[in-house]
Each structure stands twice: as C-alpha cells, then as structure tokens.
Amino acid sequence: xxxxxxxxxxxxxxxxxxxxxxxxxxxxxxxxxxxxxxxxxxxxxxxxxxxxxxxxxxxxxxxxxxxxxxxxxxxxxxxxxxxxxxxxxxxxxxxxxxxxxxxxxxxxxxxxxxxxxxxxxxxxxxxxxxxxxxxxxxxxxxxxxxxxxxxxxxxxxxxxxxxxxxxxxxxxxxxxxxxxxxxxxxxxxxxxxxxxxxxxxxxxxxxxxxxxxxxxxxxxxxxxxxxxxxxxxxxxxxxxxxxxxxxxxxxxxxxxxxxxxxxxxxxxxxxxxxxxxxxxxxxxxxxxxxxxxxxxxxxxxxxxxxxxxxxxxxxxxxxxxxxxxxxxxxxxxxxxxxxxxxxxxxxxxxxxxxxxxxxxxxxxxxxxxxxxxxxxxxxxxxxxxxxxxxxxxxxxxxxxxxxxxxx
Numbered sequence: 019x020x021x022x023x024x025x026x027x028x029x030x031x032x033x034x035x036x037x038x039x040x041x042x043x044x045x046x047x048x049x050x051x052x053x054x055x056x057x058x059x060x061x062x063x064x065x066x067x068x069x070x071x072x073x074x075x076x077x078x079x080x081x082x083x084x085x086x087x088x089x090x091x092x093x094x095x096x097x098x099x100x101x102x103x104x105x106x107x108x109x110x111x112x113x114x115x116x117x118x119x120x121x122x123x124x125x126x127x128x129x130x131x132x133x134x135x136x137x138x139x140x141x142x143x144x145x146x147x148x149x150x151x152x153x154x155x156x157x158x159x160x161x162x163x164x165x166x167x168x169x170x171x172x173x174x175x176x177x178x179x180x181x182x183x184x185x186x187x188x189x190x191x192x193x194x195x196x197x198x199x200x201x202x203x204x205x206x207x208x209x210x211x212x213x214x215x216x217x218x219x220x221x222x223x224x225x226x227x228x229x230x231x232x233x234x235x236x237x238x239x240x241x242x243x244x245x246x247x248x249x250x251x252x253x254x255x256x257x258x259x260x261x262x263x264x265x266x267x268x269x270x271x272x273x274x275x276x277x278x279x280x281x282x283x284x285x286x287x288x289x290x291x292x293x294x295x296x297x298x299x300x301x302x303x304x305x306x307x308x309x310x311x312x313x314x315x316x317x318x319x320x321x322x323x324x325x326x327x328x329x330x331x332x333x334x335x336x337x338x339x340x341x342x343x344x345x346x347x348x349x350x351x352x353x354x355x356x357x358x359x360x361x362x363x364x365x366x367x368x369x370x371x372x373x374x375x376x377x378x379x380x381x382x383x384x385x386x387x388x389x390x391x392x393x394x395x396x397x398x399x400x401x402x403x404x405x406x407x408x409x410x411x412x413x414x415x416x417x418x419x420x421x422x423x424x425x
Contacts, residue, residue, distance in 0.1 A: 057246050062293025065206050065251045066333030068166060069295060070363025074120035075405055076336055078369035079106050080170035080209065082125060093381035103131045105380060109373065110156055110165075112391040118398040121166035123209050123253075123367070124157060129169055129200065131156055157204050168207040168253070169200045171241065175213060183219060184230040187212045187237055190244075197248035207251035209297065210241040214256060216264040216272050216304065226272055231279050239283035242294055251333065252289070253367070255297035256280055260341045262304035270301045270319045277327040295334040297367050298324075300350050302342070311346050317353035321360075330361040337364075339371035344397065345415040347371035348404040355407035365405045372397045375415075 069076060081089070087097035095101055106128050109115070132153030157167040173189035187210065189196075197208065212234040214226045234256060242252035256276045258269060277298070284291065301319035303309035324335060337354070339347040351366055358364065375397060380390045403409045 057290065058249055059290050059293055061249060062246055062251050062290060063333065065166065066293050066295055067363065069120045069207060069251065070334030070336065070365050071120050073402055073406065074118060075366035075368070075401055076168075077109065077115070077119050077122040077165075077372065078209075078338070078367050079109060079128060080123040080125045081369065082170075082174065083127060086125075089377060090381075093377060095377075095381050095384075099127065102127065104134070105377070106131075107134055107156065108380065108387050108390050109376065109394060110160055112394045112398070114395040114398050116163040116165060118402050119160075119165045120365075121168050121207060122160050123168045123170055124205075125170050129157055129167075129203070129205075133159055155204075161204060166206045167204050168209060169205045169250075170211070171196060171200075171208045171245070172210040172212075178230055178233060181225070181227055181230055183215055183217055183225055184227060185213050185215075186230070186233050190237060190240055193241060193244050194248070197245055197250055201248050201250055205250060207253060207295075208241075208245050209253040209255060210238060211255040211257060211297075212238055214258045214272060214276055216258065216262050216268055226275070228275075231275055232283075235276070235279040235283040238280060239287040239289060242284060242289040243287045246290055246293060251293055251295060253295045253297050253336070254280065254284070255338065257297075257338060257340060258299040260299070260302055260305045263307045264304040265307065265309065266301055266303045266315060266319055269299075269303065270323060273299060273301055273323050274327060277323060281327065281329055291329055291331050292333050294332065295336060296328060296332060297336045297338055299340055300337060300342075300354070302340075302350075305341060311342070311350070313346075313349045313353040316350045317357050320350075320354055321357040324360070328362065332362050334363040334365070335360070336367035339366075339368040342371060343415070344371045344374060344400070345413070348400045348409055348413065348415055351401075352404040352407055352409035355405060358407070366401050368401060372401060 083102070086102050090097045090101065110122065111133070132155055135153045160167050171189060171193060172187045175185040175187055178184040178186045200208070214231065214234065217225050219225060238254045238256060242254055245252035258273050258276060277296075284294070300316050301323060302311060302316060328335060337351055342350070347366075347368060348371070355364060372394070376390050376394045379386070379393050383389060397415070400409065400413060400415055403413075
C-alpha cells in the first residue's frame with residue numbers, strides 16, 4: 019500500500035483555523051481513496067492556554083498500577099483496584115481542587131472509574147470500555163467542576179537495544195485508535211513520558227547518548243502529531259531523571275541536548291507548537307550526589323535552558339516534581355516563576371510533591387478522608403502560591419517522598 023501525504027492550511031471561517039493532512043491511499047483492488055484529517059488548531063490553542071491559566075496547575079494522577087502499588091506498599095496499604103480508586107477520589111473531590119487545577123492526567127484504570135456512590139464495573143469491549151453503577155465517572159466529575167480531563171498515553175518503557183542503561187517509550191503502534199477512544203470519552207489532552215538518565219558508564223559511552231536522545235525525540239514528536247489529529251493537546255514529557263550522582267552542570271547539559279533535539283523533531287513532524295505543552299524536569303544535581311539543592315541555582319540554570327531551546331510560540335511549560343521533596347518542588351518553582359516574565363505560561367504538573375503527605379496520612383488513618391483532604395488543600399495552596407511566585411519565604415512543607423515511578 020503506497021501513501022502520499024500533502025499538508026496545507028485551510029480557512030473555513032474567521033473564528034476557526036484548521037490544518038488538514040490529506041492522504042491518498044491505493045488499496046490492493048486498485049481503488050483510490052482520499053482520507054482527510056482535520057486539526058482544529060483554534061481548539062488546541064484554547065485548551066493549551068486553559069491548562070496553564072493563571073492561578074492553576076495540573077494534577078498528575080497517572081501513575082501506572084505498578085507505580086501506585088509501590089507507593090502503597092511503602093506505607094502499608096493493600097494494593098487493590100478499589101484502594102487506588104478511593105485514594106484518587108479523595109484527591110479529585112477535595113473542595114479546593116476545582117480552584118487549583120486546570121486539568122488532571124488520568125491513568126487508564128482511573129479514567130474509567132466512578133465516584134464512590136457507584137463503583138464502576140468495566141470490561142474491555144475491543145477498544146472501548148463499559149461502565150455501570152450509580153456513580154459518576156471521575157473524569158465527568160472533574161469536567162463538571164472545571165477541571166479538564168487528560169490521559170496518559172505512553173505504555174511504559176523498554177530497553178533501547180545496544181545502549182545499556184537507556185530506555186525508549188512504547189505505544190505508538192496503537193496510538194491513533196487509543197487517542198480517538200479517549201477523546202470520544204471526554205479527554206481533551208494527553209501526556210506521553212520518556213525518561214533520560216545521566217550516568218557515566220564504565221568502559222562505555224556516557225549517557226544519555228545521542229542515539230537515545232534522538233530516538234525518544236522522534237517518539238514524542240510522532241505522539242504529539244497523532245494526538246493533535248485527534249483533537250487532543252499533547253503534553254510531551256522528556257524527563258531527565260533526578261536519580262544519579264550527576265552535578266547540576268551535567269543536568270543542564272543533558273536537558274539542553276534533549277530539548278534542542280525534541281523541538282527539531284516536533285517541527286519536522288509538523289506539530290502545531292501553539293497547541294502543545296512541554297512537561298519538563300528542573301535542572302537539579304542528582305539525588306545521590308550529596309549536593310544540596312539551591313533554589314536560586316536551580317532557577318537560573320532551568321530558565322537559561324528554557325529560553326535557549328523552547329520556542330516562544332509553544333502553548334505552555336509545566337514542571338514535574340520528579341522525586342524532589344514537596345518543599346524543594348515548591349521553592350524551586352517559586353524561584354523559576356520569579357525569573358519571569360516568560361514567553362509561555364508556566365505552572366506545575368506535580369504528582370508526589372502534592373500527594374505524598376496525603377498518602378502518608380491516609381495510610382495511617384484510612385477512615386479520615388476529611389483530614390486527608392485538608393492536607394491536600396494545604397499542598398494545593400503551596401503549589402498555587404509557588405506558581406504565582408508568591409510562596410512565603412518561611413513556608414515549610416513535608417520532606418516525605420514516596421517510591422519513584424517505574425522507569
């Protein structure tokens with residue numbers, strides 16, 4: 019089967035701009051068929067702006083089942099689907115959440131689950147899932163409270179053959195069908211995570227290698243374009259891992275290489291940058307380096323990289339916490355924001371920095387959902403203040419950090 023593609027921009031009305039990818043396909047019977055995929059650039063840009071709106075950030079509630087179970091095991095909580103649902107419901111139904119979150123990134127399991135007044139019972143039916151029960155889907159609950167539902171679309175990582183210690187994300191082969199499935203169920207944006215390690219390999223090349231950086235940039239760019247053709251705003255996350263003994267200088271060099279190649283690839287694969295968002299690491303010394311984290315140094319190095327390599331037309335920049343303590347994650351974000359104004363909206367997309375104190379309390383007091391929500395509300399207040407560059411200098415947040423995500 020041969021494919022011929024032509025891309026052009028169409029103007030159907032003053033209020034809407036579309037990009038169309040017209041593909042001519044020749045099937046075995048010799049018939050010629052034209053397929054047209056419309057990209058609503060205005061809608062993508064509107065959603066991207068909403069996700070980085072003033073005073074709000076994004077909740078990353080997309081930990082895989084394996085990652086969630088590791089965190090539960092670390093605090094003595096039984097690893098069951100119902101416990102994962104209950105815990106995530108506490109987060110999303112905290113009253114302050116609707117004023118603090120622009121969006122929430124779901125994992126597949128949670129995307130199909132319901133609120134506690136009627137638990138979901140779902141089963142695969144091809145590419146769709148069927149929910150039953152009297153409750154409301156958590157994604158619907160969020161949307162009705164002004165929180166945009168999103169979905170994690172990468173399917174984890176595999177070793178990059180021939181490159182010890184390096185990974186590449188997977189899931190592109192089924193992505194077009196999955197993107198449409200989640201869009202039709204209410205998702206407005208998506209996220210795809212790649213991981214980049216920094217290490218000195220004895221007897222081999224230091225990592226990240228150029229091949230690993232390029233391979234992951236290709237995957238992120240293809241994901242982003244496919245999402246946009248399904249009317250989903252893509253969040254691209256090339257996470258430079260906090261794990262390791264590297265210095266801040268080495269982290270800055272690695273992040274520079276990663277972002278430089280990422281945007282080369284995104285332009286090459288015709289991603290509409292104003293309708294896409296970058297989720298990035300901060301420039302930090304490695305967790306095992308014994309080098310203290312200094313917010314001023316973090317902000318200077320991080321902003322320098324972003325201004326050098328991130329296009330000004332990008333829809334927004336959000337930061338991951340990546341295993342920092344909540345206190346470091348809030349203070350570093352506050353310092354980065356104070357380096358502005360920035361050409362893009364800047365905010366948080368935190369998981370552990372927001373959740374860890376909540377998880378710790380809930381594990382010890384399982385019936386005290388009210389107390390857990392109060393702790394979460396406090397974490398949200400810290401994050402929003404940091405996102406505005408208004409974190410009080412004497413802010414003291416907890417230092418507990420749960421188990422890391424799978425790599």
